Amino acid sequence: xxxxxxxxxxxxxxxxxxxxxxxxLYRHSRDESSHPPVEPDVVVYPESKxxxxxxxxxxxxxxxxxxxxxxxxxxxxxAIPINKGISINFERMNKILSFNPEDLTVTVQxxxxxxxxxxxxxxxxxxxxxxxxADASIGGMTATNASxxxxxxxxxxxxxxxxxxxxxxxxxxxxxxxxxxxxxSGYNLNGLFVGSEGTLGIMTAIxxxxxxxxxxxxxxxxxxxxxxxxxxxxxxxxxxxxxVLRMELVDADSIRQVNLTGEHSFPEAHSLFLEFSGTVASxxxxxxxxxxxxxxxxxxxxxxxxxxxxxxxxxxxxxxLAYSFRHIKGxxxxxxxxxxxxxxxxxxxxxxxxxxxxSGLLGGVFGHVxxxxxxTLVVYDPGESKQASASARIxxxxxxxxxxxxxxxxxxxxxxxxxxxxxxxxxxxxxSVMKSIKQLLDPENRLNPGKIFS
Amino acid sequence: xxxxxxxxxxxxxxxxxxxxxxxxLYRHSRDESSHPPVEPDVVVYPESKxxxxxxxxxxxxxxxxxxxxxxxxxxxxxAIPINKGISINFERMNKILSFNPEDLTVTVQxxxxxxxxxxxxxxxxxxxxxxxxADASIGGMTATNASxxxxxxxxxxxxxxxxxxxxxxxxxxxxxxxxxxxxxSGYNLNGLFVGSEGTLGIMTAIxxxxxxxxxxxxxxxxxxxxxxxxxxxxxxxxxxxxxVLRMELVDADSIRQVNLTGEHSFPEAHSLFLEFSGTVASxxxxxxxxxxxxxxxxxxxxxxxxxxxxxxxxxxxxxxLAYSFRHIKGxxxxxxxxxxxxxxxxxxxxxxxxxxxxSGLLGGVFGHVxxxxxxTLVVYDPGESKQASASARIxxxxxxxxxxxxxxxxxxxxxxxxxxxxxxxxxxxxxSVMKSIKQLLDPENRLNPGKIFS
Ligand SMILES: Cc1cc2nc3c(=O)[nH]c(=O)nc-3n(C[C@H](O)[C@H](O)[C@H](O)COP(=O)(O)OP(=O)(O)OC[C@H]3O[C@@H](n4cnc5c(N)ncnc54)[C@H](O)[C@@H]3O)c2cc1C
Ligand SMILES: Cc1cc2nc3c(=O)[nH]c(=O)nc-3n(C[C@H](O)[C@H](O)[C@H](O)COP(=O)(O)OP(=O)(O)OC[C@H]3O[C@@H](n4cnc5c(N)ncnc54)[C@H](O)[C@@H]3O)c2cc1C
Numbered sequence: 001x002x003x004x005x006x007x008x009x010x011x012x013x014x015x016x017x018x019x020x021x022x023x024x025l026y027r028h029s030r031d032e033s034s035h036p037p038v039e040p041d042v043v044v045y046p047e048s049k050x051x052x053x054x055x056x057x058x059x060x061x062x063x064x065x066x067x068x069x070x071x072x073x074x075x076x077x078x079a080i081p082i083n084k085g086i087s088i089n090f091e092r093m094n095k096i097l098s099f100n101p102e103d104l105t106v107t108v109q110x111x112x113x114x115x116x117x118x119x120x121x122x123x124x125x126x127x128x129x130x131x132x133x134a135d136a137s138i139g140g141m142t143a144t145n146a147s148x149x150x151x152x153x154x155x156x157x158x159x160x161x162x163x164x165x166x167x168x169x170x171x172x173x174x175x176x177x178x179x180x181x182x183x184x185s186g187y188n189l190n191g192l193f194v195g196s197e198g199t200l201g202i203m204t205a206i207x208x209x210x211x212x213x214x215x216x217x218x219x220x221x222x223x224x225x226x227x228x229x230x231x232x233x234x235x236x237x238x239x240x241x242x243x244v245l246r247m248e249l250v251d252a253d254s255i256r257q258v259n260l261t262g263e264h265s266f267p268e269a270h271s272l273f274l275e276f277s278g279t280v281a282s283x284x285x286x287x288x289x290x291x292x293x294x295x296x297x298x299x300x301x302x303x304x305x306x307x308x309x310x311x312x313x314x315x316x317x318x319x320x321l322a323y324s325f326r327h328i329k330g331x332x333x334x335x336x337x338x339x340x341x342x343x344x345x346x347x348x349x350x351x352x353x354x355x356x357x358x359s360g361l362l363g364g365v366f367g368h369v370x371x372x373x374x375x376t377l378v379v380y381d382p383g384e385s386k387q388a389s390a391s392a393r394i395x396x397x398x399x400x401x402x403x404x405x406x407x408x409x410x411x412x413x414x415x416x417x418x419x420x421x422x423x424x425x426x427x428x429x430x431x432s433v434m435k436s437i438k439q440l441l442d443p444e445n446r447l448n449p450g451k452i453f454s
Numbered sequence: 455x456x457x458x459x460x461x462x463x464x465x466x467x468x469x470x471x472x473x474x475x476x477x478x479l480y481r482h483s484r485d486e487s488s489h490p491p492v493e494p495d496v497v498v499y500p501e502s503k504x505x506x507x508x509x510x511x512x513x514x515x516x517x518x519x520x521x522x523x524x525x526x527x528x529x530x531x532x533a534i535p536i537n538k539g540i541s542i543n544f545e546r547m548n549k550i551l552s553f554n555p556e557d558l559t560v561t562v563q564x565x566x567x568x569x570x571x572x573x574x575x576x577x578x579x580x581x582x583x584x585x586x587x588a589d590a591s592i593g594g595m596t597a598t599n600a601s602x603x604x605x606x607x608x609x610x611x612x613x614x615x616x617x618x619x620x621x622x623x624x625x626x627x628x629x630x631x632x633x634x635x636x637x638x639s640g641y642n643l644n645g646l647f648v649g650s651e652g653t654l655g656i657m658t659a660i661x662x663x664x665x666x667x668x669x670x671x672x673x674x675x676x677x678x679x680x681x682x683x684x685x686x687x688x689x690x691x692x693x694x695x696x697x698v699l700r701m702e703l704v705d706a707d708s709i710r711q712v713n714l715t716g717e718h719s720f721p722e723a724h725s726l727f728l729e730f731s732g733t734v735a736s737x738x739x740x741x742x743x744x745x746x747x748x749x750x751x752x753x754x755x756x757x758x759x760x761x762x763x764x765x766x767x768x769x770x771x772x773x774x775l776a777y778s779f780r781h782i783k784g785x786x787x788x789x790x791x792x793x794x795x796x797x798x799x800x801x802x803x804x805x806x807x808x809x810x811x812x813s814g815l816l817g818g819v820f821g822h823v824x825x826x827x828x829x830t831l832v833v834y835d836p837g838e839s840k841q842a843s844a845s846a847r848i849x850x851x852x853x854x855x856x857x858x859x860x861x862x863x864x865x866x867x868x869x870x871x872x873x874x875x876x877x878x879x880x881x882x883x884x885x886s887v888m889k890s891i892k893q894l895l896d897p898e899n900r901l902n903p904g905k906i907f908s
Contacts, residue, residue, distance in 0.1 A: 195641065339635065428629065431640070
């Protein structure tokens with residue numbers, strides 16, 4: 001262990017912000033994926049931009065990589081420091097720097113989680129709607145261009161970010177945007193840094209759009225005979241122009257799994273979970289129009305949530321879904337996150353479900369079908385190499401097929417370690433432009449090396 | 455004149471696609487701004503991507519700049535070939551390459567105009583809603599990240615673009631995205647090329663999101679005693695969460711001007727023009743809620759358009775507004791396009807109006823206040839240097855103030871020639887990142903040189 005490095009760090013930012021404890025090294029060696037853990041040399045808990053500039057200077061002097069770490073809920077190893085070095089944890093940088101309700105904006109430090117943020121602002125009638133299943137940090141969500149169940153209405157992180165304060169690898173600080181709602185002034189650096197997975201710069205402040213909390217919401221679910229019918233109904237709703245707040249496909253196997261672990265009792269059939277919001281009149285109208293459409297398109301029923309409690313249970317179950325597959329004792333899993341043109345959705349869902357069925361493994365197909373984005377999660381026994389490769393094969397085939405039909409290997413989770421192998425296939429010649437931008441902004445490959453590109 | 459250049463071009467793409475006619479050189483020397491015209495050496499009308507690759511090769515061999523030219527409706531000299539060279543006109547590349555109603559997407563060549571596109575797709579119940587006042591080309595709109603009256607609902611061009619086929623300066627071809635609605639796979643090149651004003655690459659195909667044509671719209675207008683009251687009412691509507699399709703501020707001087715040139719008879723008072731859309735029930739509800747709010751916030755009246763004809767006249771007048779100031783015989787003009795945080799809007803509008811009033815010049819304040827974006831247009835006699843500098847001074851002060859209060863010098867028109875001087879002030883250290891990206895992708899500064907950066 002490098003005592004000089006630790007000394008430099010403690011001298012520069014203070015002993016209480018530098019850790020080489022077993023627990024800290026372990027925690028920062030992994031995320032929610034099954035990628036092999038790698039421990040950093042040291043974990044630092046900075047409290048300011050200035051401290052991060054110092055940490056970067058020390059990293060350069062010691063020629064060590066730096067990997068930002070949010071809440072560690074990433075699903076593809078993004079925050080694993082595969083070349084060791086310094087892991088930066090933002091949990092002490094979790095403040096709201098400025099709240100501007102009259103602008104519908106807020107500026108936060110990256111370590112605040114989405115739930116912490118909403119807790120502070122909901123009482124002002126405002127919300128930040130992007131909701132990955134986990135209580136992720138806003139920094140991590142920005143770095144992965146996260147989205148979730150409400151993206152069909154509000155878009156993903158990239159649509160929410162107005163400005164980022166970013167520290168570049170050389171220690172210089174830039175602001176990528178402004179507080180204006182739109183701009184045609186200069187190149188769009190906001191969009192470039194959102195989704196760059198900590199490989200281009202370290203975000204220290206994030207200005208987000210906020211949204212009013214709708215007066216009224218209607219939650220409903222509906223079952224279908226086949227996953228295909230589910231996806232086709234979803235497509236017809238989208239094409240009708242009805243404004244949905246949420247539209248999730250959850251296949252029968254996923255419902256069974258979440259019933260089991262969460263003590264719910266949803267009917268174990270392929271389902272759409274839907275939500276509408278607005279004024280009372282408009283949300284009710286949207287729900288009623290959708291009900292008609294769904295019943296015309298193979299929907300077997302239409303169950304409205306009778307109370308807020310019932311609606312909360314439904315969305316809690318949806319958010320627990322991934323955990324219910326991921327946290328089966330002794331089992332590992334591999335997941336997919338494709339997003340395809342809406343016209344391809346039904347075929348893709350059928351294809352994915354068939355591959356899982358044929359493998360004999362436990363797994364689910366579910367996701368944000370309002371955007372053409374869905375997940376495959378396949379559980380395997382890590383001691384059984386055949387199972388592991390069968391599971392990997394399913395997600396591999398689904399990712400390749402998604403790219404083939406005009407889609408992407410990642411709708412929202414990001415590339416991390418697991419989807420590097422599809423970058424060439426998906427982006428072709430554009431990949432070399434991406435690599436040259438990385439080379440331009442981080443010539444020493446110091447920031448989160450080995451992610452997105454090999 | 456360089457006959458070898460012309461020979462190379464005609465040999466490579468055909469005589470009928472190469473012009474050095476006086477009319478062509480004149481037309482490609484200017485746009486809708488008052489920047490001094492500069493004629494290109496030659497204008498080329500390619501019909502395919504392959505021909506553009508050839509044109510770029512010839513440009514490299516002759517060490518000449520290349521400037522893309524859309525419809526020439528830009529307002530800051532973006533398409534003026536200030537270093538001469540080759541002007542590429544896309545009017546023969548105006549085809550729909552693939553129309554996918556079931557995906558709500560379309561892929562077009564860059565030369566198609568927004569009206570041509572809508573003419574083809576409206577009969578399928580779909581629209582492309584971004585509507586700058588001019589009938590601009592989709593290529594030009596993408597290159598400037600244009601928006602217009604509907605951005606408050608649908609966003610700007612950057613929010614519409616799913617994929618771009620782009621030819622880089624070295625002749626290589628990339629695709630910047632996919633046909634999926636969202637993606638977290640790799641760096642966001644879509645967003646980088648949108649708004650790059652022809653300086654990073656030449657777009658040859660553009661995949662756009664489409665939107666359903668709403669069942670019902672309600673158009674209304676309302677007058678106010680002061681521009682400040684107008685802007686404050688706009689802010690209260692935005693904060694209420696009511697979904698507007700359009701919300702335009704038009705000050706009394708602007709109304710007077712458009713009445714004069716367009717033979718309209720709108721009341722010559724500071725006004726909001728509003729539109730709501732959706733189902734009959736939801737659009738009517740939104741309109742009624744807004745009416746209440748507006749009357750509480752200083753609105754003097756609420757005039758609904760009684761018929762489609764009346765509503766069309768209103769939006770036609772709004773679109774003619776800029777022309778009505780710009781095309782006054784013998785007069786020149788200078789314009790502004792700031793966008794500010796909503797909380798700053800009322801003060802900014804008052805500031806701009808006061809500057810115009812004090813100057814004694816003819817001018818208007820109007821714009822897309824739903825986004826915090828508004829224009830100042832000041833008319834002057836180009837023979838009177840005092841008028842010219844007074845007019846420039848107004849727009850200069852407004853731009854600087856907008857940046858000071860957290861906004862941008864350009865909400866939608868782009869930088870071009872006129873807003874280069876604000877780039878340092880607005881972007882600070884980020885400007886050098888932008889410049890280095892330009893240097894990376896176009897090291898010989900061949901593509902539209904002298905724009906965005908000096
Ligand atoms: C049960 C479950 C459900 C999920 N559902 C969804 C979903 O619906 N949608 C979705 O999009 N994701 C989902 N995820 C994935 C995950 O929550 C997201 O990827 C989230 O954005 C990760 O945020 P984090 O704070 O945990 O970041 P981490 O995993 O800690 O890090 C992610 C990346 O962000 C970088 N990073 C973190 N902070 C900074 C910073 N300040 N500056 C620069 N880079 C930084 C890291 O280096 C890393 O590359 C789910 C995960 C789980 C476990
Ligand atoms: C009356 C009036 C009202 C207007 N109202 C609005 C408004 O409300 N909102 C708004 O945003 N704008 C508005 N504008 C400005 C103008 O219409 C927009 O900037 C429009 O996007 C320009 O498109 P164009 O096709 O005319 O492009 P041009 O002016 O011809 O070119 C603009 C830029 O695009 C580049 N370009 C063109 N094609 C390509 C290509 N294929 N590849 C790469 N680069 C390319 C050019 O090099 C140039 O830099 C208005 C203009 C007028 C005259």
